[in-house]
Amino acid sequence: MSEERSGAAILVECLVRQGVEFVFGYPGGAVLPIYDELFGDHRLRHILVRHEAGAAHAAEGYARSTGKPGVVLVTSGPGATNAITGIADAFMDSIPLVVITGQVATNLIGTDAFQEADTIGLTRHCTKHNYLVKDPAELAATIDEAFEIATTGRPGPVLVDIPKNVQVATAPMSDVPAQRPQRYRPRTTAAAEEIAEAIALLEKAERPIFYTGGGVINSGPRASELLRELQTLTGAPVTSTLMGLGAFPADHPEWLGMLGMHGTFEANMAMNQCDLMVNIGARFDDRVTGRLDAFSPDSTKIHIDIDRASINKVVPVDLPIVGDCATVLEQLVEVWGNRQPRDLSAWKAQIDDWRTRDSLAYPQRKGPIMPQLAVERLFALTHERDPIITTEVGQHQMWAAQYFGFVKPNRWLTSGGLGTMGYGMPAAIGAQLGNPGKLVIDIAGEASIQMNIQEMGTASQFRLPIKVFILNNEYMGMVRQWQELTYESRYSNSYSDSLPDFVALAEAYGWKGIRIEDQADLDASIQAMIDHDGPVMVDCRVSQEANCFPMIPSGAAHTEMLLYGDQVEGTMDDEAKALV
């Protein structure tokens, strides 16, 4: 059976068939036909954001917390350009999004028409794939393929640009999915020889380490379970990138903490001294490796990644394995069988020795609240509720990563690759929609939160009880920290002047506002935040001087870590400055 339908109707029908629950969007001239289709259609819920960047980040938050693709709908020109930061963010962090953009009518394309932008050109290098649909008859197959590409292989954003006349024109729509060639076939399973070689390496390693990343999360919850199994079988300790937190439980004795620029001493030292590194779904980011020529100089390296282009990109490896993390982990667990792990006690003793450095210790003084303490208390008072944490970008993000212990995947949503300030609140909105009833907290900085502050209105409108916990140090703290280290404390433009009264602002949006100034009020105020059945913004005034340690200064090796109390003010040579 097939029936003539408009392009807009076909689109909506396809979204419903794909199982889409929410569309994060903002209307405009070039998507009016689609908005008219949405009117009165209760199969999809449209979440009206306040800025298109908010739509893209909210879709990311939904996707990361549920494992399902996030869907965005925006108009042509400024609607599309506003969404681009979120699209680029999803591209860097491998988040599945399907972004529908309106476009001017096909006969106007290229004429500098009103609200025309070359969306395909602009997003070519920050989408996994993009399409300009010129015929409504192609729409159904295109949408189906867009979902397939966004969600399989290395996930990522896919954009479909639909000219207005294509939304209005009609084409036959059949009851069954449109026929299309299968042209995207990512490799997911490793070859038996690769698995055998990996097992042989794991069996004989004296100082093995698992270095895991966002790929384990993206591969689905099963990958995290299998990681735990493989760890139990082999006994190797585990560290993770910022993106991979939660794949391995932070309360496990073999957990080393996060690695990299603000990673723990034990994680970075173990990476440096290991004899076998098993990279699972991480990509040797420069924030992780530090100075490349000093990165884990004596180890044999295995790299498991679904994206062949991530392998040997920055660090040459000995055994590349292209495949899906869950599938390859399953293969490894199976082939390991009932082999006995090697005695790793010397390695563990060495690691325990590094642990005694207590690299996350920070000075507890009388006076302003230390931001690290605020995160620790937030963790202590909320962890039993299994909350979802989002963040903005800066010191607070690193403190959240360091002091909030994640024990399950999909609970930690942060902008890692692009490092986008303004990510956290819209991501919390998306996460809350996807996880009704869950406690969702954005751990924010006072500067970052202002980048998408307008989304407070979205949370109010859709009755989303998200919590925004601002670690207000009145500085772009991470910038200030770099200026201390690199530019002799010349604080060029890093002071957060003219801040709004966050409590009054909360109230203006119909939220509850709470200010914390005194450490003695910290617990009670956090409790009040949790207990309030509605959105809350907490303005937690924290030490303006606190810095984020440990830290591997840019261009330094893993062994050259600065801990709290090390001298922090100074300058750097040009080589180091350029690496920042």
Add this chain to the structure above:
Amino acid sequence: MKIHPTESERHVLTVTVDNEAGILAKIAGLFTARGYNIDSLTVADISEDHAVSRITIVTNGPPPVIDQIMAQLDRLVPVHKVIDLTEAGPHVERELALVKVRGTGAARGEAQRIADAAGARVIDTTEESFVFELTETSDRIDSFVSQMREHGLVEAARSGVVGMMRGTEGA
């Protein structure tokens, strides 16, 4: 502070792609965005239904960069196949050049003599000019054009390289 260049190798890649709008921009843009070099790039559709194009790219870079280029091309959705002819083994490469030379008398005769020796064909003639067509390897075309420089070279146009494996198998 100085920026240090690294040793590079020349490689000829053939890329089979879906002939969809924007694919050329996507591939060319990938090279610029990631800082890879393009020495030449040719493209034309090769299937009966015009659905598939073959792109030949001559690039240069250190071996790990060449490997990255292959991987980056391979992960583009419309790309079916990427082959590094330089790595894959014996192959043939050709480029087509049109070379215009102006001259009279002895100079004209000399130009024609060089063209004959190089295997170039005359495809346009006036009283005082020739357009030669030469299909050859890039090196030979280089040397032909440089010889003509002393014999009245007006302009040269080159197609860029196309290439193919030797032997019975297709790409």
